[in-house]
Amino acid sequence: MSILTYIAGWPLLAALVLVLVPRNYRVIIRAIAVLATLISAVLAVKMFAQFVPGANGFQFEQQIPWVESLGISYHVGVDGLNVGLILMGAIVAFAAACCSWEIKEREKEFYILLLVMSGGILGAFASLDLFFFYFLHELALVPTFIMIGVWGRGERKNYATFQITLYLSIGALIALVGLIALYLQSGANTFDIPKIIEHAKANPLAVNAQNFIFPLLLFGFGILVSLWPFHSWAPLGYGAAPSPTAMLHAGVLKKFGLYGLIRIALPLMPQAAHHWMTFLAWLCLGNILYVGWVAMRQKDLNLLIGNSSVAHMGFIFLGIASLNLIGVTGAVLIMIAHGFLAALTFALSGYIYQQTGTLEMSRLGGLCRQLPFISTALLMAALAGCGLPGFANFVGEVTVFFGAWTVFPRVTGLALWGALLIGALYMLRAMRNVLHGPLPEKWAAIPDASHVWRKLPYALLLASLFVFGVWPRLLTEKITHDAQKIVAMANPVSEKSNAVAISEIRNPQSATRN
Amino acid sequence: MNASFITLEVCVIALGTILMLADFWMPAERKKFAGYATVAALAGLLLISLGGAGVCSVFGTAFNGAFVEDALALFFKRFFLIAAILVLFMSAEFSDRIAAGVSEYYSLIVFALAGMLFAASSNDFVMLFVSIELITITFYVLVSFQRGKITSLEAGVKYLILGALSSAFLIFGIALVWGTTGKLNFNELAAVATQFETNKLFLLGVLFVLVGLGFKIAAVPFQIWVPDVYQGAPAPTTAFLAVGSKAAGFVLLLRVLFTAVPSVTAHWADLLIVISGITILYGNLCALPQRNLKRLLGYSSIAHAGYLLLGVAALSASGQAAVMYYLAGYLFTVLAAFTVICLVMRQADAEDISALAGLNQRSPLLAATMMLAMASLAGIPPLAGFFGKFLLLKAVIEQGATNHGYYCLAFTALAGVVISLYYYFGVIRAIYWSKETPDLSPISLSAPAKLSIWICIAGIFWIGLFPDTVLDLANEAAQAFSR
Numbered sequence: 001m002s003i004l005t006y007i008a009g010w011p012l013l014a015a016l017v018l019v020l021v022p023r024n025y026r027v028i029i030r031a032i033a034v035l036a037t038l039i040s041a042v043l044a045v046k047m048f049a050q051f052v053p054g055a056n057g058f059q060f061e062q063q064i065p066w067v068e069s070l071g072i073s074y075h076v077g078v079d080g081l082n083v084g085l086i087l088m089g090a091i092v093a094f095a096a097a098c099c100s101w102e103i104k105e106r107e108k109e110f111y112i113l114l115l116v117m118s119g120g121i122l123g124a125f126a127s128l129d130l131f132f133f134y135f136l137h138e139l140a141l142v143p144t145f146i147m148i149g150v151w152g153r154g155e156r157k158n159y160a161t162f163q164i165t166l167y168l169s170i171g172a173l174i175a176l177v178g179l180i181a182l183y184l185q186s187g188a189n190t191f192d193i194p195k196i197i198e199h200a201k202a203n204p205l206a207v208n209a210q211n212f213i214f215p216l217l218l219f220g221f222g223i224l225v226s227l228w229p230f231h232s233w234a235p236l237g238y239g240a241a242p243s244p245t246a247m248l249h250a251g252v253l254k255k256f257g258l259y260g261l262i263r264i265a266l267p268l269m270p271q272a273a274h275h276w277m278t279f280l281a282w283l284c285l286g287n288i289l290y291v292g293w294v295a296m297r298q299k300d301l302n303l304l305i306g307n308s309s310v311a312h313m314g315f316i317f318l319g320i321a322s323l324n325l326i327g328v329t330g331a332v333l334i335m336i337a338h339g340f341l342a343a344l345t346f347a348l349s350g351y352i353y354q355q356t357g358t359l360e361m362s363r364l365g366g367l368c369r370q371l372p373f374i375s376t377a378l379l380m381a382a383l384a385g386c387g388l389p390g391f392a393n394f395v396g397e398v399t400v401f402f403g404a405w406t407v408f409p410r411v412t413g414l415a416l417w418g419a420l421l422i423g424a425l426y427m428l429r430a431m432r433n434v435l436h437g438p439l440p441e442k443w444a445a446i447p448d449a450s451h452v453w454r455k456l457p458y459a460l461l462l463a464s465l466f467v468f469g470v471w472p473r474l475l476t477e478k479i480t481h482d483a484q485k486i487v488a489m490a491n492p493v494s495e496k497s498n499a500v501a502i503s504e505i506r507n508p509q510s511a512t513r514n
Numbered sequence: 515m516n517a518s519f520i521t522l523e524v525c526v527i528a529l530g531t532i533l534m535l536a537d538f539w540m541p542a543e544r545k546k547f548a549g550y551a552t553v554a555a556l557a558g559l560l561l562i563s564l565g566g567a568g569v570c571s572v573f574g575t576a577f578n579g580a581f582v583e584d585a586l587a588l589f590f591k592r593f594f595l596i597a598a599i600l601v602l603f604m605s606a607e608f609s610d611r612i613a614a615g616v617s618e619y620y621s622l623i624v625f626a627l628a629g630m631l632f633a634a635s636s637n638d639f640v641m642l643f644v645s646i647e648l649i650t651i652t653f654y655v656l657v658s659f660q661r662g663k664i665t666s667l668e669a670g671v672k673y674l675i676l677g678a679l680s681s682a683f684l685i686f687g688i689a690l691v692w693g694t695t696g697k698l699n700f701n702e703l704a705a706v707a708t709q710f711e712t713n714k715l716f717l718l719g720v721l722f723v724l725v726g727l728g729f730k731i732a733a734v735p736f737q738i739w740v741p742d743v744y745q746g747a748p749a750p751t752t753a754f755l756a757v758g759s760k761a762a763g764f765v766l767l768l769r770v771l772f773t774a775v776p777s778v779t780a781h782w783a784d785l786l787i788v789i790s791g792i793t794i795l796y797g798n799l800c801a802l803p804q805r806n807l808k809r810l811l812g813y814s815s816i817a818h819a820g821y822l823l824l825g826v827a828a829l830s831a832s833g834q835a836a837v838m839y840y841l842a843g844y845l846f847t848v849l850a851a852f853t854v855i856c857l858v859m860r861q862a863d864a865e866d867i868s869a870l871a872g873l874n875q876r877s878p879l880l881a882a883t884m885m886l887a888m889a890s891l892a893g894i895p896p897l898a899g900f901f902g903k904f905l906l907l908k909a910v911i912e913q914g915a916t917n918h919g920y921y922c923l924a925f926t927a928l929a930g931v932v933i934s935l936y937y938y939f940g941v942i943r944a945i946y947w948s949k950e951t952p953d954l955s956p957i958s959l960s961a962p963a964k965l966s967i968w969i970c971i972a973g974i975f976w977i978g979l980f981p982d983t984v985l986d987l988a989n990e991a992a993q994a995f996s997r
Contacts, residue, residue, distance in 0.1 A: 067981050069982075069986060138894070139895045149939075177907070180904075180908045184908070184912050
């Protein structure tokens with residue numbers, strides 16, 4: 001059994017066990033959930049440490065045939081692209097389970113759904129089979145809707161649930177059509193991603209088929225990742241979601257679409273990708289500038305964080321759109337960094353909501369005095385979100401900008417404004433409103449995160465941001481080697497573009513490899 | 515004469531006759547027992563049919579080709595036997611609500627089963643008509659069995675009138691086909707059908723046959739009877755109608771379209787695409803405002819007829835296999851839902867969704883079963899409905915290159931799936947998170963009821979998680995059309 005099976009399997013197994021635990025054993029239910037996610041996080045760290053950078057092919061592979069007549073098999077494995085994502089997902093899942101103490105009613109169901117969601121998404125990232133890739137994502141997606149609908153907060157809960165369900169179901173189903181069409185068109189008669197890619201190297205997909213399938217994947221996955229103008233579900237949904245759900249969805253589940261684009265769409269449909277990338281780059285600006293601008297006008301802290309998380313997706317899309325090694329590496333870096341960051345900010349805002357019962361910024365203030373630990377963490381998260389060096393986000397964003405500059409100088413120039421100015425403006429203003437100024441009297445007695453267990457999730461997420469911020473080589477040495485393969489496939493030799501030139505400079509044999 | 519092929523059918527008919535006669539000497543309080551005895555007998559037949567050895571392993575034709583025993587027939591026979599077993603479990607639970615003639619109720623179910631078994635094997639228009647009539651006429655009685663209930667009688671009358679109309683269409687269609695070609699056997703017809711491709715009367719005949727079958731499977735525009743009949747009929751009847759009668763319609767539809775007139779069917783892709791798309795949208799949209807659970811499942815069954823038609827419209831072996839696979843998942847899912855309805859909603863006037871409120875406290879097992887059934891109907895992994903919909907969609911998209919209508923159909927189906935999430939989740943919400951909980955008395959379950967529920971749950975998970983076995987059987991069954 002591969003370690004990956006255990007990473008995804010423990011939460012799912014724990015969910016099954018929880019079904020059998022009576023609902024009034026609250027401590028046991030919580031302990032099982034936290035323990036299962038802890039085990040999977042520890043295993044993920046071990047897996048990350050044992051990963052050999054630059055090795056050819058997938059590591060920790062396991063394959064079990066499932067439906068042989070269709071070529072579906074349970075196939076997991078990691079390379080540089082998903083090793084970091086799985087690590088991030090497992091840590092965020094553990095943090096989310098820790099933060100779930102705020103759930104006070106129907107705890108059993110909540111933990112079951114949370115564990116299914118964690119296991120599903122970790123499995124989806126580890127999966128190297130198109131069917132399981134989609135299947136496990138769907139398994140993780142459905143609990144999201146239920147959790148928002150049942151444990152959500154605020155007056156617009158029902159509307160938010162309705163919108164997020166509608167958008168994400170449609171996005172997922174469009175992507176499903178794309179994936180099925182891809183399976184049928186590839187002619188490899190298997191759902192195994194490495195085999196399909198291998199097959200496509202010899203017989204590339206016809207350009208018409210590419211032009212039909214690529215937009216399905218781009219927009220299907222795009223809706224899942226809140227690509228502008230299909231983003232409106234995200235701030236609303238995250239605003240209404242209980243914080244563990246928001247942490248897992250914004251942090252981990254959302255990255256599925258981006259990962260799918262990089263892993264599947266780019267290498268298999270290079271011509272269509274080139275055709276659509278300029279368009280995608282301009283859509284990114286919608287994310288970065290327009291949504292950033294919307295974030296400036298928010299009065300609710302969670303809506304602001306939600307909008308800022310949508311804005312960050314713009315950078316990742318920009319990295320993908322650049323289709324060169326630096327850009328794609330940067331995109332993967334931001335995916336990981338943003339996972340930690342989004343989870344951290346939603347966890348912190350959840351804590352504040354738990355204590356004050358509101359997240360309206362005009363009614364908050366001066367929390368630094370009363371909640372020193374939470375406020376410091378929130379401030380650091382905000383600065384990380386603005387792209388302060390020292391945090392992982394900076395590394396990713398700067399890499400994306402270097403990569404994108406050579407391909408889309410104009411878009412990158414505009415995006416820089418979004419990153420530097422707009423991001424800093426709304427984040428710092430929010431911090432001033434929430435953390436500084438006079439403390440309203442009614443909150444003079446609210447408690448800070450006091451003991452170790454309460455502090456642990458925040459500290460863990462913050463530490464991860466730090467570690468990858470000051471030592472990005474941990475990730476880049478793993479990512480570049482496999483990003484190189486993707487980029488090489490996404491840039492067929494006939495295409496005369498800057499991207500090829502750059503990848504050739506970085507790695508002269510890449511152009512001739514396929 | 516190889517009459518040994520109909521051993522299974524003969525056994526079933528004998529069983530039905532014995533049940534009817536048993537009514538004369540069996541005391542009224544042993545009625546539940548009669549139901550379980552029937553279940554045991556059918557389970558024995560099912561084991562024989564699954565065993566692979568003996569009567570069911572030999573393929574061939576009988577009665578001058580009118581009766582065919584092949585992988586397809588065997589697949590559906592097993593399907594109908596399982597359906598009848600689960601429905602009989604439900605009927606035994608329901609028996610205390612039937613005023614008189616409980617063993618008649620059982621025997622009618624068994625006779626309807628015999629009709630379905632013949633339908634699975636029919637390879638001739640006469641056989642088709644006789645088996646359909648055997649199913650339909652027994653259902654006239656089954657639907658209106660609660661004679662004291664005005665809704666049940668109303669449902670019976672509606673089913674009778676519209677059923678008679680559809681039979682008229684069917685027999686008229688058969689007459690036209692016979693009049694133009696002179697053939698009734700499907701294989702013989704297939705051999706000459708190409709010569710009649712442009713004959714308007716022949717095409718009209720085939721169309722009328724499809725109308726008659728469309729009534730059975732509840733495809734738009736022949737779905738008018740569904741909501742009222744589903745609502746008014748006793749729960750076990752509705753369940754058998756939703757699963758058995760629909761599947762019988764599908765096996766006959768597949769036989770007619772792909773064995774009897776394949777050359778005509780090849781030109782009718784557009785017609786099938788349109789009917790399938792409209793059926794999906796109609797069923798799902800009309801289900802949205804429903805509050806009566808049986809009525810809601812009636813509309814949902816229309817929508818599922820639409821999904822199943824996706825596989826028929828694909829005109830390919832993978833499409834036909836997908837239909838069969840989907841039906842297998844649908845069997846356990848729908849019967850699970852109706853078993854819960856039968857056990858929970860004892861008062862006929864309380865079939866509203868709100869009657870499910872607090873079910874989680876009353877009986878966690880029933881609540882979980884209903885939730886799984888709804889989730890599987892909605893197509894949520896890892897349950898049976900997900901993989902079934904996946905196969906159907908795959909079959910449709912596979913054909914997209916030949917006709918772009920298929921892509922539109924795939925997107926229509928997806929729209930239907932998204933719409934359906936709303937009402938399926940509405941049921942789940944009523945079970946788990948309803949605010950008002952009027953009745954919190956625990957529901958006691960008899961051991962056989964528990965058994966049938968666990969069978970359904972196991973089926974839903976087994977077909978969803980380990981699709982290999984059923985899919986192989988379905989693929990093998992679909993080979994029947996390529997020969």
